[in-house]
Amino acid sequence: MSDTEDDKAKAGASRARQAAEPDTGGIAADRLRSIVERIERLEEERKALADDIKDIYAEAKSAGFDVKVVRQIIRLRKQEPAEVEEQETLLDLYRRALGM
Template identity: 80%
Template sequence: MSDEMTGHNSSVGGIAADRLRSLVERVERLEEERKALSSDIRDIFVEAKSAGFDVKTIKQIIRIRKMEPADVEEAETLLDIYRRALGMSV
């Protein structure tokens, strides 16, 4: 029996249907995992807030920790220059 007769088209219009289905399903699984992880992260921020931490500052720390040290130094220097220019020196 041919693929066309069984309904299991391995190639439709020059596209490998099984490969395409596999790729789509993998992305769908990863999106579900990402959704679950996002929910877990939100829960951690709720926990941090209930423990008295400022969530906005924690997010800023996380962003800074991802940066290269030279980039952090440059950003801090620019922030200091801009503050002083606006008379906001600390």
């Protein structure tokens, strides 16, 4: 094949690729689509989990528990014991300073 024929073949192959793929400005469209779809799935899962958590808080409330206190307990359980103890010590100190 001559250089001219080779150039024509390469140009034809390039046009065929461009026709098969939309102009994406150098972005890997398949990779981007995959990432976006994965994020969308996780967002849906997060919403479902949030709805489940909301239902459990409603259950706690209907069972007579103070939801505000339950939330505080959950927040405390996420912390390190030393951090909780330090906060409780400061809270007690501040209460005594205010005569509470």
